[in-house]
Amino acid sequence: MTGYSKDISPVGWYVGSYVLRFVELNDGGNSDPDRKFLVWENTVIVRAGNLDEAFRKVVAVAEAETAPYEGGSDGVPVQWIFEGITELVPVYEPLEDGAEIMWAEHEAVKLSELRKRARSPSELKEHLDAKARC
Numbered sequence: 397m398t399g400y401s402k403d404i405s406p407v408g409w410y411v412g413s414y415v416l417r418f419v420e421l422n423d424g425g426n427s428d429p430d431r432k433f434l435v436w437e438n439t440v441i442v443r444a445g446n447l448d449e450a451f452r453k454v455v456a457v458a459e460a461e462t463a464p465y466e467g468g469s470d471g472v473p474v475q476w477i478f479e480g481i482t483e484l485v486p487v488y489e490p491l492e493d494g495a496e497i498m499w500a501e502h503e504a505v506k507l508s509e510l511r512k513r514a515r516s517p518s519e520l521k522e523h524l525d526a527k528a529r530c
Contacts, residue, residue, distance in 0.1 A: 403447045405486035410447070411497050412454035413439040413483040421464060421473040437482060441497070447484065454481055 417433040419426045440457050444450035458478045467474040489495040515523065 403486065405444075405450075405488065407487055407490050408443050408445065409487035409491060409497075410442050410444055410450035410454075411439060411483070411485050411487060412442060412450060412457075412481060413437055414454055414458040414481050415479045416458065416461060416476040417479055418476055419474065421475055435479075436476070439483070441487070441491075447486070450486075451481060451484055454484060 415437050417435050425431050442453040462476050462478050464475040487497050
């Protein structure tokens, strides 16, 4: 393919993931680098002309999720804090059913282990339900 660049989407779409951590604003340990926090990693798509523009758009999407609010029945001041982009890749095919938007290479594994990774529709639903309860 002439003029191909692995960093530019020929269809103008990028997939980006970012992480947010949850804090109680009145808690004194929010800057402790050894403390554990609830973390969400969200994945979004953005339309952009290049990787830099896509990066800026994913950051904007993430930062839009960080307004402080009062959480729980006690109205505790809380906030999701944007910690950064974890993945940003161009989409190489037009978006439609079956379009490949991401891929990952994994180390060689035994066939028996590989087959354990596949999930049935009911297992996928159970997995989503369990995540929703968290």
